[in-house]
Amino acid sequence: MKEYTTEQLRNIALIGHSGSGKTTFVESALFLSKATKRQGTVEEGNTVTDFDAEEINRNISLSTALAPLEWKKKYKLNLLDTPGYADFVGEVKSALRVTEVALTFIDAVAGVEVGTELTWAYAEEEKLAQLVVVNKMDRENANFETALESLREAFGDAQFVPILLPIGSQDDFKGVVNVLEKKAYLGPESTPAAIPAAMVEQVKEINFEMMEYAAEGNDELLMKYLEGEELTAEEIAVGLRAALINRTVVPVLAAAGVSGVGVSPLLDLLAQLVPHPAEATMVECADGEEFAVAEDSPLALLVFKTMADPFVGKISYFRVCSGLAEGGNTFYNPRADENERVSQLLTMRGSEQLQVARLYPGDIGAATKMGSVLTNDTLCYEEQPVEVRGVNFPSPLYSVAIYPHTKRDTSKMGSTLTRICEEDPSLQWEQNPTTNETILSGMGGSHVDTAVRRIKSRFDVTLDTRIPKVPYKETVTRTASARYRHKKQSGGAGQFGEVHMRLEPRARDTGFEYVWEVYGGHISTSFRPSVEKGVRSVLKGGVIAGYPIVDVLAAVYDGKEHPVDSKDIAFQVAGREAFKAAFMQASPVLLEPIYRFVVTVPNEFTGDIISDLNGRRGRVQGMAQEASKAIITVTAPLAEMQQYAANLRALTQGRGMYTLKFVNYAVVPGNLAQEIIAAAQKEDE
């Protein structure tokens, strides 16, 4: 691919509800720019940006794909096609971190949908300039006006300005009018034409309105405007570009990706209005420092995506935040303290690798086989270390326990989980020390399922999933003592040991403590470690329900020994049994993990959500209000919340969100504890 300088670059993240036509639009744009020879479809599974086996199987985007295209020999548009489902928010966030604008797609029939609201909020969080495509104008019941109305209703603070108006709609969607230039374009070839007579007045009005927005951001234009002079299309574009950077207007553009109508004029406008990287942004460092996006700034590449390909190996996608990246460079990875020599710089078009000699500041590229590099690393020169602010990936919300399907899968389970989690930082895996289960956590059921299926299709490792065991713990709530005599005198050498032990509850999270209070030599101190060994052998497997024992003090205060038969093993047994007996006397309880959940839902769901949470033993800690949303803070036991992601979606039609954080362990209420203990005993048998 040709080289493009910073001023020629346009980085655009396509976001919005799943099914609004982003992937199809990219397909059309690639075809019209002659990057591809034919326009693929999602249904046939031959699009450039949905190339992953899982995406093809399910006909939806599951990860962000890059699609650079060269437009009118002057611009390089880096389109980032993102998935629309809430579970894949990590992909959307990383795309928004490396682009100057967010291009929100809405369906001309459905208008603003759940996914639109979610992704819009992420773009706002990044303070990105926004534009909207009212797509699928060719569909039955498509209506530009009602779609625009739904935008105004949902995001009232934004100033929406229609710049590409549809000519006709549904079957009769013929073309678009560019209000800025006051010109019409017909068909996918976008043949210039006269503005339909019925639209002339409307176009004039909006054009006039646009002059006002354009003038607001630019003193020179404002003077001209106030003196009653008309602004030229060029001048309006300059003003609108400034307004876009200041986030005071949101241009709205009509199109139909599938037929290609409106697509060329839309790409023209993107080239014209979207700010280039140096114009709109600074390089933000992790420590808050900023510097210019420029060739002579320190080299900084932010890795925003990693792909594990079984054949090519690791592919790292990055944005050249500043400096000039060239093939043959050695990049330094400060986090890992490693150097990575990159002989060939690439850019990716879907799964296709395109070679490039150099990448200018602001451009997006990739490199393979950088072993030490993970998502969110900054690559730089060793003499000039830089750490760029990374992608703020969401923390996982939903966990499953993973079991290898066969023995063969066991050995490869850990390494494939690591690779898939490297690829997507909103996925994490760990071995739970309490339950001994392998836990995979992500944003929701479909996120985790996709990961498991990807592991199957890419690495041929089959994994089964289950609801994780709750990592309960056991402890005692009062002081109690017990004694145990171990005596074995049949046949050969005998065994003898007697231990008197007292257990005391300890404060939460202070762990286990063993003390020796035997004075007067009833047991030789040489048996002190033997008794301790016996006691510790019980800690991991518990006494009442098979869970680890925590926060207990065990004091050996007396006992007896035999001059010949007392030996290590005898005191181990006596220690173990005395501990178990004392434990049962000391009012044992189960502890369960409690999490704090912050649940955000549209106001109308508040009542339902709270009563549902009450039913899950939740305790509301606070309520706050933000726009039309309620933010409910609640603590609740994990045991009741393992499927909350699906539950919240069902209760709010997908409009609820939540985060969670571990708080502490608390005593399981008696009746529930009895059930858990009974279940554990049954499993034992």
Ligand SMILES: Nc1nc2c(ncn2[C@@H]2O[C@H](COP(=O)(O)OP(=O)(O)O)[C@@H](O)[C@H]2O)c(=O)[nH]1
């Ligand atoms: N009628 C019509 N259908 C479209 C258009 N664009 C996409 N579609 C269809 O809408 C569905 C979802 O499209 P897709 O590109 O996967 O949407 P995405 O989830 O936003 O990427 C597919 O069945 C497409 O064929 C369009 O402009 N008009």
Ligand SMILES: [Mg+2]
């Ligand atoms: Mg898609």
